Amino acid sequence: MLLDVRDLHVEFRTRDGVARAVNGVSFGVDAGETLAVLGESGSGKSVTAQAVMGILDTPPGRVTGGEVLFQGRDLLKLKEEERRRVRGAGMAMVFQDALSSLNPVLTVGDQLGEMFTVHRGMSRKDARAKAVELMDQVRIPAARERVRQYPHQFSGGMRQRVMIAMAIALEPALIIADEPTTALDVTVQAQVMDLLAELRREYRMGLVLITHDLGVVADVADRIAVMYAGRVVESAPVDDIYKAPAHPYTRGLLDSVPRLDLKGRELHAIRGLPPSLTDVPRGCAFHPRCPMARDVCRTDVPAPHEVSATRAAACHFWKECLNG
Numbered sequence: 001m002l003l004d005v006r007d008l009h010v011e012f013r014t015r016d017g018v019a020r021a022v023n024g025v026s027f028g029v030d031a032g033e034t035l036a037v038l039g040e041s042g043s044g045k046s047v048t049a050q051a052v053m054g055i056l057d058t059p060p061g062r063v064t065g066g067e068v069l070f071q072g073r074d075l076l077k078l079k080e081e082e083r084r085r086v087r088g089a090g091m092a093m094v095f096q097d098a099l100s101s102l103n104p105v106l107t108v109g110d111q112l113g114e115m116f117t118v119h120r121g122m123s124r125k126d127a128r129a130k131a132v133e134l135m136d137q138v139r140i141p142a143a144r145e146r147v148r149q150y151p152h153q154f155s156g157g158m159r160q161r162v163m164i165a166m167a168i169a170l171e172p173a174l175i176i177a178d179e180p181t182t183a184l185d186v187t188v189q190a191q192v193m194d195l196l197a198e199l200r201r202e203y204r205m206g207l208v209l210i211t212h213d214l215g216v217v218a219d220v221a222d223r224i225a226v227m228y229a230g231r232v233v234e235s236a237p238v239d240d241i242y243k244a245p246a247h248p249y250t251r252g253l254l255d256s257v258p259r260l261d262l263k264g265r266e267l268h269a270i271r272g273l274p275p276s277l278t279d280v281p282r283g284c285a286f287h288p289r290c291p292m293a294r295d296v297c298r299t300d301v302p303a304p305h306e307v308s309a310t311r312a313a314a315c316h317f318w319k320e321c322l323n324g
């Protein structure tokens, strides 16, 4: 397995107390596989990604437990310098907001080229040629001219392509994309998703795709991990989840997106709001919002139950949910 995250815990010390943003998260990604991480705002998706990448804001954040095995090595045990080497060459990240992630005073060509001068010791001239090549690869038109332009001279979609070009520059084994298309309009979203999917195939990269949009997931992901209140509540191959969710929260998410194959069916948003992570409900964190909740749910935290060899759900009543 390329990336194997085991029982990861991350806490934030805030004025309101300790926020358990990531509370025992486990998931794996194989080479060439796309894992979608899905969940409402505040469920701990970005914090999980930051902990895996080693770019968590510390303090206030702190990894308090678990392992992040990347190509067999626990990244949490590496020195900062070794981790920096893994970032870029081993794994790279694409963020939602390209404008604030790119340097406004450097040309796009200089920023792309820096990947090669700094990490590969190339000459500026060779690095510039590589920058143009990369821009071609992510299909930025007129790359040879645009390599001299600044980030603000690019549209949102084109900037996101620049970000992707930066991420793939050193041909990493894994890319983590945190809401890579959220700031873009729908057509451009689809184009950027297609590009990511294509590059993943071409380079046989693992891809972790963080999103709260179930709509984009069906087409591109192999597996889904659904997060709620800092935990993975269901993890399964995409098709299994679409056929029949084994967790009421997953069911709620599915019911709240329009689906072409279920035209005419009523849409239900999940009632209520996710909990504050400084004050997660006892028992199953989802119980105040769960239509299937019973007494045991208010007292006992459900362990991840094995639904099949490739699937797990953290619900006391997963069988009922699956058959319902």
Ligand SMILES: Nc1ncnc2c1ncn2[C@@H]1O[C@H](COP(=O)(O)OP(=O)(O)OP(=O)(O)O)[C@@H](O)[C@H]1O
Binding pocket: 012, 014, 019, 021, 039, 040, 041, 042, 043, 044, 045, 046, 047, 048, 057, 060, 061, 212, 277, 278
């Ligand atoms: N810098 C921070 N300081 C304090 N708490 C934080 C900080 N960053 C994250 N948290 C805590 O971690 C929780 C999870 O945040 P995270 O950004 O991972 O959510 P998310 O699932 O990515 O949500 P979204 O879909 O809105 O991006 C937050 O609700 C908050 O309690």
Ligand code: SF4
Binding pocket: 247, 248, 249, 284, 285, 286, 287, 288, 290, 291, 292, 293, 294, 297, 302, 314, 315, 316, 317, 318
């Ligand atoms: S454990 Fe109970 S409250 Fe939690 S999701 Fe399952 S049925 Fe709902």
Ligand SMILES: [Mg+2]
Binding pocket: 045, 046, 047, 178
């Ligand atoms: Mg986020």
